[in-house]
Amino acid sequence: MDVFVAFNTLLFVLMCGFSYYDRFLQYRGPANVTEFFLYSIAILLAIAFLWLHFRRYPLPWWLLGLIQTAILIHYAGAFVELEGRRLYDNAFFGLRYDKYVHFTNAFLIAVLISRLLLPRYLRKDAIFRCNILLAVLGLGAVVEIIEYVVCKTIPRNGVGDYDNNLQDLIANLLGGSSWLLLSYVRQRYLISAFPRLRKALDS
Numbered sequence: 001m002d003v004f005v006a007f008n009t010l011l012f013v014l015m016c017g018f019s020y021y022d023r024f025l026q027y028r029g030p031a032n033v034t035e036f037f038l039y040s041i042a043i044l045l046a047i048a049f050l051w052l053h054f055r056r057y058p059l060p061w062w063l064l065g066l067i068q069t070a071i072l073i074h075y076a077g078a079f080v081e082l083e084g085r086r087l088y089d090n091a092f093f094g095l096r097y098d099k100y101v102h103f104t105n106a107f108l109i110a111v112l113i114s115r116l117l118l119p120r121y122l123r124k125d126a127i128f129r130c131n132i133l134l135a136v137l138g139l140g141a142v143v144e145i146i147e148y149v150v151c152k153t154i155p156r157n158g159v160g161d162y163d164n165n166l167q168d169l170i171a172n173l174l175g176g177s178s179w180l181l182l183s184y185v186r187q188r189y190l191i192s193a194f195p196r197l198r199k200a201l202d203s
Helices: 002-028 030-054 061-079 097-120 126-153 162-193 197-202
Strands: none
Touching (some): 030 126, 097 162
């Protein structure tokens, strides 16, 4: 976890210093530079919080790899261009790219929370799954609150409107629910049908 956090902190700082700041000014304009610093501070505080509270948990390498993939997907939205526009400004199958990012992040947060909560529960029952989904939605709501503050305090921001806000929350709901459904199917059918897989899948 220490290596993971250090790498991503360094990556974020370098990207801000060498590329992200200039690209933000290019797409949003100098008048909205406050928005850049607000997001940057929020991200650094989130990284520090995660490091302080989760560094003692032995997270498996595959989970950290999935989280790293989600981080890179987010960066790609800001830096990769398609037809002269950022991925975040493109829509696929009728949905903006950031909805897929929200879905992916919510899915992985559900995986992470279930991993952290499992030792405190005797079994994966309905209450366990409900707590995971509510935690995912709560964390997603914190992000939307930050975007709301930006929307109300910074003119000409790039946050979006009320529809965008609700679509983000719906994407979070679908992402978290997808993990819970997959986890249920895994526990109900795969492990029950093949008991020998229990130890391998839970490791």
